[in-house]
Amino acid sequence: MKKETTTLKQIAASLNLSISTVSRALNDHIDISEETKRKVKREAERLQYVPNILAKGFRKHKTNIIGIIVPSVIHSFTATILKGILLESEKTNYTTIIAETNNNPEKEKDVLNTMLQFGVEGILMALSKHTRDISPMLHALKKRPLILFDKVSSKIPCTQVVIDEVAAAANAVEHLVNIGKKRIAIIKEREDSYNSEKRFEGYKQTLKKHDLPIDESLILSTDDSSINEGKRLARELICLKDKPDAIFCITDDFAIGVIKTLKKFAIKIPDEIAVVGFSNSSHSTIIEPNLTTVNQPGGRIGKLAMQQMIREIESNEVFGTSKSIEIQTNLIIRESTFL
Amino acid sequence: MKKETTTLKQIAASLNLSISTVSRALNDHIDISEETKRKVKREAERLQYVPNILAKGFRKHKTNIIGIIVPSVIHSFTATILKGILLESEKTNYTTIIAETNNNPEKEKDVLNTMLQFGVEGILMALSKHTRDISPMLHALKKRPLILFDKVSSKIPCTQVVIDEVAAAANAVEHLVNIGKKRIAIIKEREDSYNSEKRFEGYKQTLKKHDLPIDESLILSTDDSSINEGKRLARELICLKDKPDAIFCITDDFAIGVIKTLKKFAIKIPDEIAVVGFSNSSHSTIIEPNLTTVNQPGGRIGKLAMQQMIREIESNEVFGTSKSIEIQTNLIIRESTFL
DNA sequence: AACGTTACCGCAAACGTTTGCATAAGAGTA
DNA sequence: TACTCTTATGCAAACGTTTGCGGTAACGTT
Structure with missing residues (x-):
């Protein structure tokens, strides 16, 4: 496309100054008189000068x-x-x-x-x-x-x-304990997910703190956190003969899926099963009931x-x-x- | 931070070649023998040479x-x-x-x-x-x-x-007509929104096409499209003594707000009032009932x-x-x- | 033997900017 | 007058890369 870019050289020529003076004037160098600065800046404006960032960066070893x-x-x-x-x-x-x-x-x-x-x-x-x-x-x-x-x-x-993933998860689970829940399930990702494991850590810590047993049947893992997986795993949980009374989902997507399934099976939220998510995504106030969730700023x-x-x-x-x-x-x- | 960048010069020096030969070798220029190319490339690899994009862009007037x-x-x-x-x-x-x-x-x-x-x-x-x-x-x-x-x-x-905003909106409104709706409201943005006006255009066209009257009281505008505004305007619509039987929202956010309000007032969707949105945002399958909406790829x-x-x-x-x-x-x- | 080709390669300029150094004019001082 | 000191400006090199042009050697062709 177009080129016709103005350079320092052109400004210098049109003003009968040297390139270096023009450069310094534009950079407000102390060596340059106020009057020259003004003239240069006016001319630069008139010619619509835009510095060539490439040349500048090249020269100064900076890309920014x-x-x-x-x-x-x-x-x-x-x-x-x-x-x-x-x-x-x-x-x-x-x-x-x-x-x-x-x-x-x-x-x-x-x-x-x-x-x-x-x-x-x-x-x-x-x-x-x-x-x-x-x-x-x-x-x-x-x-x-x-x-x-x-x-x-x-x-x-x-x-x-x-x-602080651990604290955040602990806080969420703590809340579930506080509202009287005793069989708290967790839906998490597989072991290779850093965040997931940290949140799982917080979950375990809190259960221990309150002397609640860690029940393997209430710990579900899956590959990708999605609404569909949430749905599927929720179904597994409610098929248990000893159902959970709360589900801590390590992502909002899981939680949304869980709520969808619970509603489908007419399970009362939060009375029968409470749900908490993680992220405070925009979905959490769209779904009904609105989702309790960890807000990550x-x-x-x-x-x-x-x-x-x-x-x-x-x-x-x-x-x-x-x-x-x-x-x-x-x-x-x-x-x-x-x- | 660190510098120690290798340049063409260094490769050239270490190989006893000229800078230009090295440059050409790395760019697979025909003038350079295969053997030299191989040597140069191996040396470049060894010295972890990365071309200085700034210099290159500067020289070739290309930033990419x-x-x-x-x-x-x-x-x-x-x-x-x-x-x-x-x-x-x-x-x-x-x-x-x-x-x-x-x-x-x-x-x-x-x-x-x-x-x-x-x-x-x-x-x-x-x-x-x-x-x-x-x-x-x-x-x-x-x-x-x-x-x-x-x-x-x-x-x-x-x-x-x-x-094709007009066609998309027309299509949506047409669908509402097809399911038997006659008093179709629209929630749109103010006149200075290009997309909104186009969609409004499609709305009017379709009503005309089906000989439906354009009722000013069913045309609502607001500044920003948000869930809250959707809620507010829905309330206005259901307060009308001659209520609409469908609401075409030019954004999904509006539609979500509308649905929330309609549910709050126990208005049956879609029997009493049908709702359609625009965008097929992820919210549209979270909200219940799921939202009919225009899918924009x-x-x-x-x-x-x-x-x-x-x-x-x-x-x-x-x-x-x-x-x-x-x-x-x-x-x-x-x-x-x-x- | 003289010339044309071909295959490789190097020289040096150029891109636009910054900057260390030199320089010039004027002001101040002795 | 001769000197230093400011103040304001210009010269020229440098940044790393590409590229037109020119050069050289080797080889084949007359």
């Missing part, structure tokens, strides 16, 4: 681009975090580029390398669900700051911005992650140490546990 | 970055389109950068300029809701290809990827927009002409209009 890698942008919690990141980045002079991995570790590696090659200043990322080989991340970490959020791994020695996660990123970029230390930034959650109590 | 501007990434339909765009961009060697406008025209202008200054090859954008001054877009169009999607404006002479929109963008970038024509790419929608009939 921060890479963001997430499994999927349509995931609502991810989107919330993204919003936090974008909002924060607007305040700075850093631009962001976003890429998806679709939970594919192979893709994850590719994207990571592409970004590095592109010269990003740092990388903010949520790991894909089944990432096992962390070497791509370790490799990246050798060249640039890397910050993990949401889906993290303690094996990677970098800053991690997370919610995604925006705040994004914001903090971005702030930390800037800090790491602009410091010249070497950031190869683990550091965990934990964010508090709160339980939002709605009809699915309380009438 | 495409800018994406949307009101908000958390909006679910936007996210779907985004996914389509990202998916398509992965197949190419273009990178994308995403920015939000938060429906603020001022911000929109800023972001647009920043992207241009950054040297993006083209811009994919959904206008903010209340953009009135189109001069920033016209200005951008003079420098780079611009493609609009979702929220577009026919006043901007560029390619626009849209759904967001992924396809994104994909086509991206493909067209590549075409415009790589062609050297001047793209200042309007061109509309229309995408077909389909109505998904669920419980809110049909039992």
